[in-house]
Amino acid sequence: MRLVFGATVILLAILAATSSAQPASSTSAPVAAAASAPTTAPVPAPATSPAPPPGPAPASAPATAAATASSPVPPALPASIPATASAPTPPTAAAPAPSTAPASPGRLALRQGEVVVFLGDELTETPDPRRANRPNFPQLVETFLTVRYPELHRSAQSDGPRPIRYISVGWTGDTAARALWRLERDVLSHKPTVVVVCLGMNDAGYLGFVPGRLEATRRDLTKIVRSCQEAGARVWLMSPPCVEEERGTRTRVLRDGQRAVADLEVIRYNETLAKYAAAMREIAVANPPAGFADWFSESSAARQRGRTYPGEDWLTTDGRTPTFHGTILGAATLLRAWGAEPIQAIIDLDWTEGTARIKGQAGQTSTTLAQITDDERRILAVNDLPLPWPLPGDSGAGLQSRWKVAELCQITLRVSDPPEMGITLVHETDDHGASVQCPITTAELRTGFNLAASDALRSFKGTRDLYNLVATKNRTRDTIWRRLELSAPQEPELTDGHRQLIEAWKAYVAGYERIIYRYPKTFSARFVLTETAESEHLPTSQPTRPPRAMPPSHNPIPATLPAVVNP
Numbered sequence: 173m174r175l176v177f178g179a180t181v182i183l184l185a186i187l188a189a190t191s192s193a194q195p196a197s198s199t200s201a202p203v204a205a206a207a208s209a210p211t212t213a214p215v216p217a218p219a220t221s222p223a224p225p226p227g228p229a230p231a232s233a234p235a236t237a238a239a240t241a242s243s244p245v246p247p248a249l250p251a252s253i254p255a256t257a258s259a260p261t262p263p264t265a266a267a268p269a270p271s272t273a274p275a276s277p278g279r280l281a282l283r284q285g286e287v288v289v290f291l292g293d294e295l296t297e298t299p300d301p302r303r304a305n306r307p308n309f310p311q312l313v314e315t316f317l318t319v320r321y322p323e324l325h326r327s328a329q330s331d332g333p334r335p336i337r338y339i340s341v342g343w344t345g346d347t348a349a350r351a352l353w354r355l356e357r358d359v360l361s362h363k364p365t366v367v368v369v370c371l372g373m374n375d376a377g378y379l380g381f382v383p384g385r386l387e388a389t390r391r392d393l394t395k396i397v398r399s400c401q402e403a404g405a406r407v408w409l410m411s412p413p414c415v416e417e418e419r420g421t422r423t424r425v426l427r428d429g430q431r432a433v434a435d436l437e438v439i440r441y442n443e444t445l446a447k448y449a450a451a452m453r454e455i456a457v458a459n460p461p462a463g464f465a466d467w468f469s470e471s472s473a474a475r476q477r478g479r480t481y482p483g484e485d486w487l488t489t490d491g492r493t494p495t496f497h498g499t500i501l502g503a504a505t506l507l508r509a510w511g512a513e514p515i516q517a518i519i520d521l522d523w524t525e526g527t528a529r530i531k532g533q534a535g536q537t538s539t540t541l542a543q544i545t546d547d548e549r550r551i552l553a554v555n556d557l558p559l560p561w562p563l564p565g566d567s568g569a570g571l572q573s574r575w576k577v578a579e580l581c582q583i584t585l586r587v588s589d590p591p592e593m594g595i596t597l598v599h600e601t602d603d604h605g606a607s608v609q610c611p612i613t614t615a616e617l618r619t620g621f622n623l624a625a626s627d628a629l630r631s632f633k634g635t636r637d638l639y640n641l642v643a644t645k646n647r648t649r650d651t652i653w654r655r656l657e658l659s660a661p662q663e664p665e666l667t668d669g670h671r672q673l674i675e676a677w678k679a680y681v682a683g684y685e686r687i688i689y690r691y692p693k694t695f696s697a698r699f700v701l702t703e704t705a706e707s708e709h710l711p712t713s714q715p716t717r718p719p720r721a722m723p724p725s726h727n728p729i730p731a732t733l734p735a736v737v738n739p
Contacts, residue, residue, distance in 0.1 A: 420491020
């Protein structure tokens with residue numbers, strides 16, 4: 173692995189030297205590899221942003237999802253794209269929230285050999301790892317499916333189907349009009365079999381509801397759906413999430429390609445987004461077999477739950493930009509719409525006898541015996557557990573038990589006859605990582621404790637490494653597209669070298685894909701379980717000064733809340 177990343181550094185230096193002599197984009201140099209980029213000829217680019225398709229300038233230049241103030245002001249909406257701006261009308265009542273249309277239960281809506289392209293705005297754009305360790309929802313969808321359905325991601329054979337490939341072509345500030353305008357270049361050139369379209373956040377212009385803007389968006393989205401279907405792709409429309417109006421009193425936005433500041437509460441933007449979500453559902457119904465994933469309704473429900481149970485945290489950083497909780501909720505919404513089954517395993521332990529029965533996610537069962545030591549510890553060795561959902565860093569908070577997303581990743585420990593005071597669990601690893609003690613109460617052991625949500629597993633090195641491989645692949649593919657394919661050199665002497673450089677980077681991306689395909693999707697664990705003993709020493713005096721008041725936590729859900737697991 174060190175050799176692979178060493179080679180990455182060398183190629184990064186080559187790309188940096190090349191890009192310094194060419195127009196620079198607003199994205200960073202590659203840090204990771206991705207699915208292969210389009211094979212169309214590169215298009216010349218202006219000095220401040222990657223080139224648009226031939227024709228007038230695009231509605232917005234690329235920028236990172238989190239920052240608009242530091243990037244150049246994008247050019248205005250081109251005249252060839254239907255104008256939708258008009259005076260805002262007073263907000264009206266919210267439209268009924270549409271429901272997500274899932275695939276058939278137990279049947280994933282994807283097959284081996286699929287090419288899945290994600291088209292959208294900053295919610296879809298590949299994140300810049302230098303700014304934040306926060307993924308986009310396509311990346312989380314990919315890491316989940318890679319672990320849950322390894323048979324669909326096997327290394328390609330010369331005489332067999334290819335593994336699933338994932339390509340994200342999100343662009344900050346995008347609208348349906350601009351996405352339609354670049355559809356052929358950025359989407360259809362990949363010959364996709366599945367296209368996920370997540371637009372609408374910027375289409376309303378961060379104004380009060382304007383009927384003309386919605387109708388223009390409806391027309392453009394319908395054209396996108398039909399064009400993709402005519403090209404042989406199945407289409408899933410995905411609504412944008414709700415905003416948190418109480419947080420968005422001064423939110424930086426891109427309005428028709430221009431920087432602006434919006435007060436989401438004053439314009440009652442959720443009422444507007446509800447109408448856009450309803451329109452997307454109607455388009456999907458009118459253009460079968462298009463599907464629909466309702467991120468708006470799921471985030472609205474989570475927002476309401478957060479008001480009564482503060483542990484569900486904020487879903488946005490500024491009222492609009494999703495936090496990790498908001499992003500993983502979007503990924504889970506699409507996965508459920510696709511009929512994805514959860515990553516699941518159940519360990520039933522008889523504490524007295526030390527017998528453990530393990531049920532895997534494929535339904536297979538096995539029995540093992542825990543070693544009972546002289547000091548009454550139980551040492552339980554378990555093989556072939558599914559990897560937890562690969563997430564960035566310590567972002568396993570998204571899998572905490574009361575958070576609905578945790579239903580998609582359940583590695584559950586149950587003890588029918590637990591010790592009266594509960595137990596302390598330690599996951600011993602072969603990589604000599606720090607052992608984390610995880611206390612589990614008697615009630616949690618009886619109902620089922622989700623190890624995937626605990627410190628014992630959510631920082632497991634195997635899941636972190638797999639996530640980083642996927643992130644690296646995707647970032648490199650995105651950089652090939654933005655830095656090289658959209659920025660062809662003006663000098664003819666550089667054309668052949670530029671083409672060869674693109675092909676070399678594509679080969680490097682393919683290498684990362686093969687590493688991901690063969691990466692283990694299961695792991696073996698050695699759990700040491702110790703009965704919690706009642707403290708023998710109690711304090712005999714009051715503290716000399718009062719304890720320091722701690723600020724309220726933005727992530728107060730403990731990982732030790734009971735997991736909801738069906739036997």
